[in-house]
Amino acid sequence: MNKWFNVGKVVNTHGVRGEVRVISTTDFADERFRVGATLYLEHKDFKDKIELTVASHRQHKNFDLLTFEKYPNINDVIVFKGGILQVPEEQLSELADEEYYYHEIIGCNVVTEEGEELGKIKEILATGAKDVWVVQRKNGGKDLLLPYIEQVIKGVDIDEKKVVIHLMEGLE
Incomplete structure (x- = not known):
């Protein structure tokens, strides 16, 4: 059974091109949200986690703005609002000495x-x-x-x- 770790919360959409606003809960946003990274969305409205591949990442004010492959439109991602972005334990990186999760x-x-x-x-x-x-x-x-x-x-x-x-x- 996988152990899951939260890396961000989808708080809203941004614009009409499928971008979502994320409040990051990770020390490693650049790594977690890099283009090509795999994230899993857990949401109360979905039975199973949705696997997502990051298509773009930029920072805007206090948010991380992400788009995902195969979700090019606001209508595709509006249902993600309120969801939690997660990674499985095996995606955690080895940390240097004196660094901790x-x-x-x-x-x-x-x-x-x-x-x-x-x-x-x-x-x-x-x-x-x-x-x-x-x-x-x-x-x-x-x-x-x-x-x-x-x-x-x-x-x-x-x-x-x-x-x-x-x-x-x-x-x-």
Whole structure:
């Protein structure tokens, strides 16, 4: 059974030539949405995923604009609105050391170098510069925002779902 990963959401059509507006949920938009790439659309109105081949990709404002082979017209793609674009696990690329997929980081327990458990990572904010890891506190306090920089993130163990951090002054 395939494991699927979301890479974007179709939020609207754009123009009349089959272009769709996508809000990207991937760090690798250029790779995921490159011409010739295969994506799968999951939509509540369709029983099965639809296999799509990217025909064009450009960025416009905060959106990725895509067209797909064999879908040249707005009437072909209007039904995709609200759908989620996905890739199967085997399409995930090998990452360099110190690089992680969001799904690997979300849910990790966060502990200080001293061993104090702080909470779990609940989301990642892509700020354009460095990602910020949002930690939901164990004690229910205000979320802790951790910049993904080596002064703060001291160790990541994906298998153990554990992140060791240096709690710098000002982070709390």
